[in-house]
Structures are given as C-alpha cells and as structure tokens.
C-alpha cells in the first residue's frame with residue numbers, strides 16, 4: 099500500500115506534455131453529475147485549489163470504428179448505402195450502435211419517452227418505480243441484461259452493440275434494472291469534462307481541505323488487515339508492525355476485493371462475505387498508454403480522413419486494444435499521448451497474458467511517466483502487440499515506436515476490479531442502503547462505488563459518502579447539491 103492518494107483516480111503527468119496527464123483510472127465527469135460537479139466548484143472557490151481543479155470540455159465520443167476488418171465512420175451506420183459488417187434484422191439497421199441500444203430500451207419502456215426522466219424533468223424515483231414493474235412476467239431486476247437483450251435483439255445486433263458502444267461489460271449479464279438505470283444516465287443530455295491536471299487532483303484537494311482541521315491526520319501506507327468489535331468500539335489492525343487503533347466509529351471506503359481481504363471479528367454476520375459482498379460482479383479492465391515525441395496520427399493532416407481534429411478523440415475496435423483515445427494538439431509535429439488500449443471484459447485477459455511477473459527479468463518498455471510507479475510497467479511484448487493492432491486499424495499511417503509506455507490492470511490487488519455491477523436478482527435499492535451500515539448495532543459504515551446506486555462512476559461513490567455522513571453522522575446535506583437532486587433510489 100503506497101503513499102498515493104486517490105485509489106482508482108490515478109493521474110500521472112507525462113514529461114513534456116503536462117496538459118494531457120495519463121488517466122489510468124477514472125477520467126470523465128459530466129455537468130449532470132451534480133455531486134462531483136458541485137464539489138469541484140466548491141473546492142475551486144479557494145485560490146489554493148482553483149488552478150489544480152481547472153476543467154475542460156471534451157468531445158470524446160468515437161467517430162471511427164474498425165469492426166470485423168472494416169473501417170466505419172459514424173455516418174456510415176445511418177447510411178443505407180453503406181455495408182455494416184453485421185447481419186442485422188431490418189428493424190435494427192440505419193442506427194448507430196448507441197442509438198440502437200437506446201431505441202430498443204425505449205421500445206420496451208414507452209413510458210420513458212412519454213413522461214419520465216431522463217427525457218422529461220421529473221424525479222428519477224418515478225423512473226425507478228416504472229422500471230421496477232414486471233417485464234415479460236418477471237421484475238426487471240430478476241433479468242440479467244444479456245438475457246434481456248437476447249429477448250429483444252438479433253445476436254448480430256447484440257455483438258455489434260457489445261463491441262461498438264464502448265465498455266463491453268455494460269452489456270453483460272449484470273442486473274438488467276441497474277444496467278438500464280446506468281444507460282439512462284448516459285442517455286441524458288449532458289457534457290463530458292476532464293480536470294486539466296488529472297482527476298486525481300479531486301481526492302488530493304479534498305484531503306488537503308479536510309487537513310485544515312487539525313484533528314484530521316493523513317496516514318498512508320496503513321493497510322487495514324483486521325477489525326475487531328470490542329463492545330461498542332472497534333480495534334483496527336494494520337499489516338506489518340503498525341500499532342492498532344481503537345475507534346468509536348469506522349467508515350470503510352473500500353471496494354469488494356479490498357473488503358474481502360479484511361478479517362472481521364464480531365463486526366458483521368458470517369454471511370457478510372459470502373452473500374453481501376458477493377452481490378456485485380467485479381468487472382476487470384486495464385489501460386495501456388503510449389507516449390510520442392511526435393504523434394504519428396497527426397503526421398500528415400491531409401491523410402487524416404477518419405480522425406477528428408480535436409485535442410481528445412476516440413475510436414473503437416473489436417481488436418483486443420478495444421478503445422483508443424488520442425490526446426494532443428491537432429497539428430503535425432506535436433507530441434501526443436495515446437491511450438492505446440482501454441480493454442474491459444474478455445479483452446482485459448488478453449493483456450494479462452503479455453505481462454510478465456514483476457521480477458522475471460523480461461524486457462520492460464521504458465516508462466512514460468516517473469509518477470506511474472514501479473507496478474505500472476508495460477512489457478516490450480505488450481507495446482509491440484499494440485503497435486501491430488494500431489497498424490491494422492490505421493493503414494494510412496506509419497505507427498511508430500513510442501518513447502515510453504505504462505500499463506495498469508485494475509484486476510490486481512487490492513482493487514480486484516475496475517468497477518462493479520449488481521448481480522441479477524439483487525434489489526440494489528435495498529442492498530445499497532443496507533451496505534451503508536451492514537450491522538445496525540455497530541457504528542461501522544461503508545461507502546464507495548462498489549455498492550452504490552450508480553456504479554462505475556465517481557458520482558456513485560461520493561453519493562454514498564454523502565448518504566453515510568447524513569444517515570450515520572447526522573450531518574446536513576451538502577449545500578452544493580440542488581434541492582431536487584436524488585442521491586439514491588428509495589425503496
């Protein structure tokens with residue numbers, strides 16, 4: 099357990115390119131994520147943090163796909179004269195993959211478009227209640243999302259949506275209610291932003307703000323190993339020879355795998371680990387970054403027929419590199435940063451196979467950023483494999499060797515997952531509330547993304563933190579939250 103603050107918000111500055119930090123974990127937030135948006139605004143009122151929390155709007159949506167060996171721009175999906183390399187039913191053609199998924203959902207739930215959020219300014223709770231009604235004889239949360247999609251899609255359409263929308267894990271077999279809930283968040287009209295200095299600045303500034311209270315003490319490199327109930331207080335033990343701490347209240351802001359590694363004595367019932375923690379699927383994902391002194395994708399702008407002239411752009415493929423993000427000024431000769439592979443679901447295991455154990459002496463590629471740390475190394479084999487796939491995707495360019503590379507797999511300890519998803523049959527609106535205080539008799543609280551209503555987003559994580567502070571500590575609602583903003587779904 100290192101000194102770094104931020105967990106799955108992990109930003110590292112690239113030498114010579116400070117304006118485009120590597121984001122190994124979370125990278126985007128939106129203006130509709132009212133808690134994150136408001137919190138950043140609140141902290142940025144103070145000059146000490148304002149410059150570190152500067153944000154930029156990013157129009158990152160992919161405009162280029164390379165699927166089944168064929169190159170497609172977005173307009174091709176809606177153009178009946180273009181051939182999409184999937185054998186779609188006639189009612190599934192002429193829509194881009196995201197529109198296809200959203201239209202399929204809206205077709206099953208026509209009330210959404212008629213009068214509900216996200217298409218109308220209504221309480222989200224009304225949408226939640228509407229979606230909780232039985233669908234084909236069973237409540238929606240009892241359906242796996244893949245099973246649900248299988249009922250309403252051709253397999254070819256499913257394969258297209260699985261690969262071409264972005265992260266494939268969102269279309270796997272997590273709880274259909276929560277998968278649709280999450281998609282509706284993406285479907286609402288909103289703008290995406292990044293922090294100029296990296297998303298890790300948010301937890302860092304937040305901690306510095308907390309430390310203005312002299313009672314707040316930062317203790318990094320303290321890995322909790324055991325928590326023991328002693329009457330109404332808790333004894334918290336740490337790895338190594340660190341002294342245990344007696345606590346009257348404990349907040350565990352840990353994801354599923356980290357919680358599984360902690361031993362609890364007399365704190366939670368026996369079923370806590372096997373049933374409660376196991377209520378969510380752990381989703382694997384990794385990111386491989388390559389850095390260039392001269393971005394090859396800007397080498398000859400005249401050739402640039404598919405890549406947009408934006409500072410941040412994306413393209414997706416069914417090759418194991420999966421999602422590619424291009425960062426850098428849209429001019430030839432400029433340095434560039436490439437998120438050469440953002441791989442979740444099955445593709446994550448592809449890159450695992452190219453990563454040797456830390457000390458086996460196999461060739462490591464030079465680091466792109468010294469801030470990445472010793473575990474974030476990329477292997478030579480990994481980089482050469484990525485270059486080969488990038489070459490297939492971009493035949494008009496010569497894909498050159500990068501100056502440096504770094505790689506993070508979030509399946510590693512202590513995270514065990516990039517993000518989480520509620521399993522089918524779980525009533526997440528009930529489970530999520532119970533997990534904030536799993537034993538009502540002890541003041542041990544839990545918050546974080548893993549058991550949130552909105553998983554996979556920082557917004558979900560800090561909403562649970564806000565709820566723990568209100569419910570467990572009697573704190574008033576954060577004043578940056580609009581009065582109508584709902585932090586969770588009620589029963």
Ligand SMILES: Cc1cc2nc3c(=O)[nH]c(=O)nc-3n(C[C@H](O)[C@H](O)[C@H](O)COP(=O)(O)OP(=O)(O)OC[C@H]3O[C@@H](n4cnc5c(N)ncnc54)[C@H](O)[C@@H]3O)c2cc1C
Pocket residue numbers: 103104105106107122123124125126127320321322323351352353356359360383384385508512513515516517545546547548553554555556557559
């Ligand atoms: C690849 C990737 C892309 C993502 N993209 C986005 C995005 O674009 N936008 C977005 O909003 N979200 C995104 N997310 C999700 C977002 O990063 C997470 O939801 C959020 O950071 C989770 O915060 P958390 O506090 O719940 O958990 P974490 O950030 O996982 O924090 C847990 C902390 O606990 C520490 N810890 C673990 N075990 C112990 C122990 N035993 N003792 C003490 N400390 C321990 C860890 O070191 C860590 O600091 C992404 C995540 C990943 C991995």
